[in-house]
Amino acid sequence: MAKKTAIVPTREENFPLWYQEVVKLAELAENSPVRGCMVIKPWGFSIWEHLQRNLDKRFKAYGVENAYFPLFIPLSYFEKEAKHVEGFATECAVVTHHRLEKQKDGSLIPASPLEEPLVVRPTSEMIIGEMFSKWVQSYRDLPMRINQWANVVRWEMRPRIFLRTSEFLWQEGHTVHATAQEAEEESLKMLNCYAEFAEDQLALPAIKGEKSENERFPGADKTFTFEMMMQDKKALQSGTSHFLGQNFAKAAGITYLSKEGKQELAWTTSWGTTTRLIGAMIMTHADDDGLIMPPKVAAKHVVIVPIIHKQETEEKILTYCDELAKKLSALDYHGRQVEAFVDKRDLRGGEKNWNWIKKGVPIRIEVGMREIEEGKLCVSLRTADHKEKRFLSEKELVDGVVSDLDQIHATLLTRAKTLLDENTRFFKDRNKFAKFFSGNEEQISGGFAQCFWAGDPELEDKIKKDLNVTIRCIPFEGQGEMGKCLFTAKETTTQVIFAKSY
């Protein structure tokens, strides 16, 4: 290796560029010829498939059913909820024609204008609300819990792969309830579902809380969020759950006949997570040699790299590798088999090894004649330091592989929690607060700044302009005590977390 690290620049040198290089060299995704839209490549998409499968099971255990709603929403539907349209108007892709016409020079132009333009869904509250207004008739139909896995479009002027793209993949859950309390509890339950899922599957810890008015979902009464800290100490909102009050029920006319025979307006929630979680995973766990994959979402757990120096040993080595892969694949890792495979590509062993390091495969095993003869396999775990190698007998390896995978998950989670804890600070001094956030955009600096807050949306806007930070959330933990607002000096019991964010 001429270079010291596989990824250039390193995280310290330039975090945003480092991120792009990890995405590229791990073959996760790339920009498409369509501005702002990404192509998710097989290695990246396999992560999404694992996330989908696991989250879907959790939803179903909560009585949520999947359905599918149209990609398009008639323009007039957006006029029904004022705040909602205000929030999404600047990022809507609009279909206006339904045919292409060839011109004399062979070029194509849109033809056959639609009577009413159609918006490509940025989210589906308006169209699902319309269906709910038909499906919900009586209290017997409640609660109603529906989810869809879908693509959505929010036009993006400054796209970044997985973090902010014009089209992204997500799930959106929508529920209807008879009472405000039940609906709000549901939205909190789903927030907890997300946070548990992220820790359990992606080794991603988060701070849970409520959004301030400025950052609330357009049309919601309350938005709950879970915020993660990336390695550059910026915040990433990884999913949200909204208590929508009766705003969307009013807009769509979702009413039900109560037990007492009265027509009542329903209460609704919605909640979503997206392919952005893959971005969170990269920016939390990857290092200067590339991706580090939490084992539960890895399509491949163990790669066996045959080291063949002489033609005549090839068959023996490959046979040994295949048998080893078979033994490992027979093991159970949290409900699926240990995914072990032999990399038989016609490449040098070192090249293969670096390939899998960059792709973040949890465990790598090198097998050559010496290893077979000495009965010691060279085993590397892809956690912090790819150079950390162990020499294990086959039995030690096979007996320990599942706990090794669990160990990798635990290591990643602990490291991420430490980062979060060590960089969340409480502030009583405005100058120190300002200094905390004074680093430039490429540098790693700052963190989560917790403080008392009695300000208003205007003040929050001003702080955003001055320091490029926003209130990420009003955290659930640490409320109740009395203190002075850092900015207005008013007495309050509310604490908030400020941070730079994605």
Add this chain to the structure above:
Amino acid sequence: MAKKTAIVPTREENFPLWYQEVVKLAELAENSPVRGCMVIKPWGFSIWEHLQRNLDKRFKAYGVENAYFPLFIPLSYFEKEAKHVEGFATECAVVTHHRLEKQKDGSLIPASPLEEPLVVRPTSEMIIGEMFSKWVQSYRDLPMRINQWANVVRWEMRPRIFLRTSEFLWQEGHTVHATAQEAEEESLKMLNCYAEFAEDQLALPAIKGEKSENERFPGADKTFTFEMMMQDKKALQSGTSHFLGQNFAKAAGITYLSKEGKQELAWTTSWGTTTRLIGAMIMTHADDDGLIMPPKVAAKHVVIVPIIHKQETEEKILTYCDELAKKLSALDYHGRQVEAFVDKRDLRGGEKNWNWIKKGVPIRIEVGMREIEEGKLCVSLRTADHKEKRFLSEKELVDGVVSDLDQIHATLLTRAKTLLDENTRFFKDRNKFAKFFSGNEEQISGGFAQCFWAGDPELEDKIKKDLNVTIRCIPFEGQGEMGKCLFTAKETTTQVIFAKSY
């Protein structure tokens, strides 16, 4: 029951209306407020989920990897392949703006026109081809096999739920190969994969063959199809697999460095199936009482309906039902558990029963005090005749339930095969051929008419105008013999199948 059948009208009375009623009363899907777009309801979507899971496994066993490509395709990409654009130009939804603007009267209009309009993908050959041109570098990268599960839009003036909608869900596989032979074999392999899948999962038999030039995919060298016969004896094309030759490789510039060090143009294929399969399932198996669900795609296999006449027996009956459901759920049915559940809704037993008959649940069990005391359960299989009831001991039921489910699958498949065989006729007489297709659109008449064919696309067009039938395929079976074309009297070895179709 005042009515003789749950579905009015019956199949004989008006097949298209019968279809709509089955879809509605089984709660599979409904029309949305967006013209031509459907909402797939939970019961309908659960079928798609099962199809997806099973088909995805088959693809992966063939080395296909999933990925995701943009929803939008730049207009200029369509100009690259002349036949392709010709085929899709009349059904393209076009995005022309990326913002909404509020007018003084509060209404919204599209704003911020795009520099280049974007077509909502009707299929993704052009955009995936562009990516392949980057991903394929050398012979080592071949074959490349990629699939995506996605929504596509083909503007539809006369939509019909599941059969023809402006937006539908599908998978599209795309492969790249070094040689023409390998590519053509791949497209045939995938056609066989579909046909096996449809028989195994949906109990749907089909005739496999090649499309005539008129019905070929725009831009393909050859299109292979599997055609099913619905109960109204019309044909339904249930999926296609295309040997694309070098047409799309040329358009996108997919080349590779051969082993001999030469830059060569690649060969490609594409293949897809859609939510239309659900329409095929309905029109093949459903009867005048509603849906009949092939057990392998049913989200619920066994519904237990408690029959409670007296309040004081309720607890005993419900406890018995829960225990029965538990015993049934412990059984394995082709790799998943037997999905058994107790319908505890606050409705009369008869109402519940009819509800599940219309939804097509394979097995229904009624349990009241008499059944418990006498040790004989009333068991009904949802095949041809819902009135056919058996009285079984619990042991007989539990021991036999898996083979009952298999029996239902076998019954459905046999019945569908019989329909197909009995209504596929060979024609040597043009008058008889014309008479075969003389029935009106609402009536059940006609079938598959096989004959020798040496005509051209113009003649096929004329026959279509006269009789409203098209060549569904040149079937793989039954070629080679010599005979006279039914229309031109020329000698030929080619036989084709004509039919009315969806």
